[in-house]
Amino acid sequence: xxxxxxxxxxxxxxxxxxxxxxxxxxxxxxxxxxxxxxxxxxxxxxxxxxxxxxxxxxxxxxxxxxxxxxxxxxxxxxxxxxxxxxxxxxxxxxxxxxxxxxxxxxxxxxxxxxxxxxxxxxxxxxxxxxxxxxxxxxxxxxxxxxxxxxxxxxxxxxxxxxxxxxxxxxxxxxxxxxxxxxxxxxxxxxxxxxxxxxxxxxxxxxxxxxxxxxxxxxxxxxxxxxxxxxxxxxxxxxxxxxxxxxxxxxxxxxxxxxxxx
Numbered sequence: 001x002x003x004x005x006x007x008x009x010x011x012x013x014x015x016x017x018x019x020x021x022x023x024x025x026x027x028x029x030x031x032x033x034x035x036x037x038x039x040x041x042x043x044x045x046x047x048x049x050x051x052x053x054x055x056x057x058x059x060x061x062x063x064x065x066x067x068x069x070x071x072x073x074x075x076x077x078x079x080x081x082x083x084x085x086x087x088x089x090x091x092x093x094x095x096x097x098x099x100x101x102x103x104x105x106x107x108x109x110x111x112x113x114x115x116x117x118x119x120x121x122x123x124x125x126x127x128x129x130x131x132x133x134x135x136x137x138x139x140x141x142x143x144x145x146x147x148x149x150x151x152x153x154x155x156x157x158x159x160x161x162x163x164x165x166x167x168x169x170x171x172x173x174x175x176x177x178x179x180x181x182x183x184x185x186x187x188x189x190x191x192x193x194x195x196x197x198x199x200x201x202x203x204x205x206x207x208x209x210x211x212x213x214x215x216x217x218x219x220x221x222x223x224x225x226x227x228x229x230x231x232x233x234x235x236x237x238x239x240x241x242x243x244x245x246x247x248x249x250x251x252x253x254x255x256x257x258x259x260x261x
Contacts, residue, residue: 109126
């Protein structure tokens with residue numbers, strides 16, 4: 001179960017919005033009894049409590065999905081000032097998130113509706129700050145560099161500000177090649193990485209075929225360079241037949257035929 005500690009800061013009026021800052025440290029979940037939660041006295045407080053809870057739940061689910069460890073989240077709520085014109089809703093508020101299951105951590109948007117009494121509806125924006133340990137380069141690394149564990153460090157960073165994504169586990173980056181230059185302590189994302197070239201154009205490669213549990217090997221010449229998992233054309237040296245093969249390792253490709261066929 002989750003215990004979420006919140007500390008609220010003063011309300012600021014900014015461009016027609018009330019800005020509520022809430023810091024949340026996700027430690028464990030604790031379901032509080034209903035009588036321990038006082039009924040909000042205004043429509044604004046009702047909206048605040050409902051949205052804050054839903055945003056915290058959405059981020060917690062995202063954390064479970066991506067296996068975040070030791071993360072901290074601060075929620076910044078922006079509630080339209082028009083909420084002060086509405087009476088408290090006599091029934092539980094309904095809430096929806098436009099965009100479905102896709103969660104944009106830079107900006108969460110909620111549609112909040114009171115479907116009882118005179119009824120009303122407001123749109124609330126939540127801008128979370130989520131601090132999580134991510135992979136960073138220990139020092140500036142140049143394009144084409146093949147990453148090793150010694151190149152990497154993990155430090156806390158606000159992932160809500162990252163447009164290109166992030167990585168949290170060294171195993172997701174070690175052995176991959178940088179597509180572009182990475183600065184010292186710059187977070188590393190999947191979009192910056194590529195598998196190293198394992199076969200060069202014109203290179204003599206080992207062609208491996210497995211059929212009915214029997215493995216056959218022969219040599220061939222690669223018609224183009226290839227990375228792991230890519231399909232390339234390879235000319236069998238024995239039969240001079242060109243076939244399509246998959247790059248599986250340095251200088252090794254796999255094809256579906258046995259030599260001589």
